[in-house]
Structure formats: C-alpha cells, structure tokens
Amino acid sequence: MIYGKEVMAMKTNANTQKISLLKKLKRDRQLIVLLMPGLIFYIIFRYGPMYGLVIAFKKYSPFKGVAASPWVGLDNFIRFFSNSDFRILLRNTLLLGAYNLLWSFPITILFALLLNEVRHRTYKKLVQTVSYLPTFLSLVIICSMTIDILSPGGGLINKILNLLGMDSIYFMQDPRWFRTVYIASGIWAGMGSGAIIYLAALSGVDISLYEAARIDGCSRIKMIWHITLPSIMPTIVTMFILNTANIFRVGADKILLLYNPLTYEVADVFSTYLYRMAFTNHDYGYASAVGMFESVVCGIVLFVTNRISRKVTNESLW
Structure with missing residues (x-):
C-alpha cells in the first residue's frame, strides 16, 4: 500500500514538472526565440565540426571521405x-x-x-x-x-x-x-x-x-x-x-x-x-x-x- 502511494506521488510530481516546464517555455518564449540564432550558430559551426576530430585517427583522403578513410589509431x-x-x-x-x-x-x-x-x-x-x-x-x-x-x-x-x-x-x-x-x-x-x-x-x-x-x-x-x-x-x-x-x-x-x-x-x-x-x-x-x-x-x-x-x-x- 505504501509502495503504491509512493509511485502515485512520483507520477504526480513528474506531471507537475512537465506542466511547470511547459509554463516556463510559454512564459519565456520571446527570450527563447532571441536565443535560438546564437544557439543554432554554435551547434552548426562550433559543435558540428567536432565530428572531424576522427580524422586525427585516420589516414584521411578527401576522395574517400571521413567514413571510408582507413583507421590508423594513434x-x-x-x-x-x-x-x-x-x-x-x-x-x-x-x-x-x-x-x-x-x-x-x-x-x-x-x-x-x-x-x-x-x-x-x-x-x-x-x-x-x-x-x-x-x-x-x-x-x-x-x-x-x-x-x-x-x-x-x-x-x-x-x-x-x-x-x-x-x-x-x-x-x-x-x-x-x-x-x-x-x-x-x-x-x-x-x-x-x-x-x-x-x-x-x-x-x-x-x-x-x-x-x-x-x-x-x-x-x-x-x-x-x-x-x-x-x-x-x-x-x-x-x-x-x-x-x-x-x-x-x-x-x-x-x-x-x-x-x-x-x-x-x-x-x-x-x-x-x-x-x-x-x-x-x-x-x-x-x-x-x-x-x-x-x-x-x-x-x-x-x-x-x-x-x-x-x-x-x-x-x-x-
């Protein structure tokens, strides 16, 4: 019985957090829109190129591409x-x-x-x-x-x-x-x-x-x-x-x-x-x-x- 009450309480808290998060997103939607260009810029031009780090562990050839170039380890x-x-x-x-x-x-x-x-x-x-x-x-x-x-x-x-x-x-x-x-x-x-x-x-x-x-x-x-x-x-x-x-x-x-x-x-x-x-x-x-x-x-x-x-x-x- 006690276990069932704890589960119900956890579900209620989760639902409350979801509602609260949606309210915060709706409340701050204008700030989020202002944030999006900078966030998109960093994702595309800062974090996206990090995929290229795998080239350091390969014998990279532009003709084969990153995926097809053979691995050479260290x-x-x-x-x-x-x-x-x-x-x-x-x-x-x-x-x-x-x-x-x-x-x-x-x-x-x-x-x-x-x-x-x-x-x-x-x-x-x-x-x-x-x-x-x-x-x-x-x-x-x-x-x-x-x-x-x-x-x-x-x-x-x-x-x-x-x-x-x-x-x-x-x-x-x-x-x-x-x-x-x-x-x-x-x-x-x-x-x-x-x-x-x-x-x-x-x-x-x-x-x-x-x-x-x-x-x-x-x-x-x-x-x-x-x-x-x-x-x-x-x-x-x-x-x-x-x-x-x-x-x-x-x-x-x-x-x-x-x-x-x-x-x-x-x-x-x-x-x-x-x-x-x-x-x-x-x-x-x-x-x-x-x-x-x-x-x-x-x-x-x-x-x-x-x-x-x-x-x-x-x-x-x-």
Missing part, C-alpha cells in the same frame, strides 16, 4: 611526437605565447590605468581613439606596415638608426629579432582594444572611495594601488585566465605574414606546422592530430589556471 600522434621538429615547435610556441602574455597583458592594464587618470576629456578621447585605430586595420595591413617600418632600406626605424650613426638592422631576416617584432607589433595593434575592457571595469568603481581616500591624504599612486586595482581585480583575473589558455595557441596567420625561411628556427610553431602539413603536404590526418594535441593542451592549461586562481585569489571563471 599512428599520427606517435609520428608527431617522435618527429625531430616536435621540440623546436614546442619551444617556439611556448616562448612566443609566454612572451606575449608577459608583455602584452600588463602593458594593456597599465595603459588603461594611465588613460583613466587623464583628466582632460578631449586629450583622453584623442589618445583612446588613436590607440584604437589599428583595430580597424586588417592583419595583412598591420604586418605590411610592420615590414615597411623595419625595412633596412627606407624603414623609419633604420633611418633613425642611421641618423644616430648606426648601421641598418635587417629585422625581418635576423632570427634574433623575430620574437621582439612579433610581440611589439601585437602590443601596438591590440593595446587600444584590450584597454577598453579595463576602462569599462574602471567606470564601475565607486567614486566615493576616491573622495574618502583624497580626504585621508592618499596620493594618486596609492589610490590606484589600494582602490583601483582591487576594484577591477575580477576583470584582471578573468582576462589573465583567458590569456593564459592561449599560451599554447599561437595563431598561424600573423606568423605566416611575417616569417621567412631565415627565421623558421624561431618562428615555426604548431599552427604554422599544421598549416604546412594540411595545405602543402595534404596530410590531413596528421595535421588534425597536431591540431587536436594543441587544443587538448590549451584546455588543460585553462582548467589548471582557473583552479589555481580560485585557490589563490578566490576569483575564477567557474
């Missing part, structure tokens, strides 16, 4: 890890990613803090606009401008060096300068757009805190250190976690536009190697294995960084 991964280029690719990827985080991340925050301290509204808007202009330029134009500025013949930098009595430097042909050029051009192109996020966070800081600190005799440096930075710390931590996850994911597009055979030894990374294997050697299965390895490592770094941040600063993405 052969593509074994071939990649045993390749003599693996250590070079790993070193170059980690160095470019780490240097980019080490310089670009704090410089962007510093620029936002300095811009926030400017009291002349017209000058502040002018500086912000000028710093944001490279965002409207394509990467091809950014790299072309970089090459022209560093040209040994008529480049601006070498002209200045010549005026100072120094010899021209072949920046784009010298492997020692490639990482510096890559990081510096990235800072110039992305500093303005990156600072917008921190300026938006700074706009939410309570002004009364600054007024109270000013009454207590705090200098502007102390107010930045004790009020501004702690107030935007959640934003800084979030951006740091996201940027740390990209240490292992150095984009191929910019490197392909800047590097040449003379700088391969310091410029060749996983993404450029993947590009050559896929579109030059047409070894799609092997290239997919390289890309899958890169993505898995990025995911691991993201989770580890998020966990460490949650324990150390009590701030995290999730």
Whole structure:
C-alpha cells in the first residue's frame, strides 16, 4: 500500500514538472526565440565540426571521405611526437605565447590605468581613439606596415638608426629579432582594444572611495594601488585566465605574414606546422592530430589556471 502511494506521488510530481516546464517555455518564449540564432550558430559551426576530430585517427583522403578513410589509431600522434621538429615547435610556441602574455597583458592594464587618470576629456578621447585605430586595420595591413617600418632600406626605424650613426638592422631576416617584432607589433595593434575592457571595469568603481581616500591624504599612486586595482581585480583575473589558455595557441596567420625561411628556427610553431602539413603536404590526418594535441593542451592549461586562481585569489571563471 505504501509502495503504491509512493509511485502515485512520483507520477504526480513528474506531471507537475512537465506542466511547470511547459509554463516556463510559454512564459519565456520571446527570450527563447532571441536565443535560438546564437544557439543554432554554435551547434552548426562550433559543435558540428567536432565530428572531424576522427580524422586525427585516420589516414584521411578527401576522395574517400571521413567514413571510408582507413583507421590508423594513434599512428599520427606517435609520428608527431617522435618527429625531430616536435621540440623546436614546442619551444617556439611556448616562448612566443609566454612572451606575449608577459608583455602584452600588463602593458594593456597599465595603459588603461594611465588613460583613466587623464583628466582632460578631449586629450583622453584623442589618445583612446588613436590607440584604437589599428583595430580597424586588417592583419595583412598591420604586418605590411610592420615590414615597411623595419625595412633596412627606407624603414623609419633604420633611418633613425642611421641618423644616430648606426648601421641598418635587417629585422625581418635576423632570427634574433623575430620574437621582439612579433610581440611589439601585437602590443601596438591590440593595446587600444584590450584597454577598453579595463576602462569599462574602471567606470564601475565607486567614486566615493576616491573622495574618502583624497580626504585621508592618499596620493594618486596609492589610490590606484589600494582602490583601483582591487576594484577591477575580477576583470584582471578573468582576462589573465583567458590569456593564459592561449599560451599554447599561437595563431598561424600573423606568423605566416611575417616569417621567412631565415627565421623558421624561431618562428615555426604548431599552427604554422599544421598549416604546412594540411595545405602543402595534404596530410590531413596528421595535421588534425597536431591540431587536436594543441587544443587538448590549451584546455588543460585553462582548467589548471582557473583552479589555481580560485585557490589563490578566490576569483575564477567557474
């Protein structure tokens, strides 16, 4: 008898939940309609292509298709890890990613803090606009401008060096300068757009805190250190976690536009190697294995960084 009552109660709860769910769907139908385009986009263009990961375990042929291509198991991964280029690719990827985080991340925050301290509204808007202009330029134009500025013949930098009595430097042909050029051009192109996020966070800081600190005799440096930075710390931590996850994911597009055979030894990374294997050697299965390895490592770094941040600063993405 008791068992029968429990079953009836469970059925009643299930029916109630169904009715409640239908009511919620009907109530929020407008929000669901607004959500659908983004949801459909992610399903088609983000989750749908994940089916292609099986290519990493096959000797893929475009003529046979994904299903008919023969399985090779982990052969593509074994071939990649045993390749003599693996250590070079790993070193170059980690160095470019780490240097980019080490310089670009704090410089962007510093620029936002300095811009926030400017009291002349017209000058502040002018500086912000000028710093944001490279965002409207394509990467091809950014790299072309970089090459022209560093040209040994008529480049601006070498002209200045010549005026100072120094010899021209072949920046784009010298492997020692490639990482510096890559990081510096990235800072110039992305500093303005990156600072917008921190300026938006700074706009939410309570002004009364600054007024109270000013009454207590705090200098502007102390107010930045004790009020501004702690107030935007959640934003800084979030951006740091996201940027740390990209240490292992150095984009191929910019490197392909800047590097040449003379700088391969310091410029060749996983993404450029993947590009050559896929579109030059047409070894799609092997290239997919390289890309899958890169993505898995990025995911691991993201989770580890998020966990460490949650324990150390009590701030995290999730």
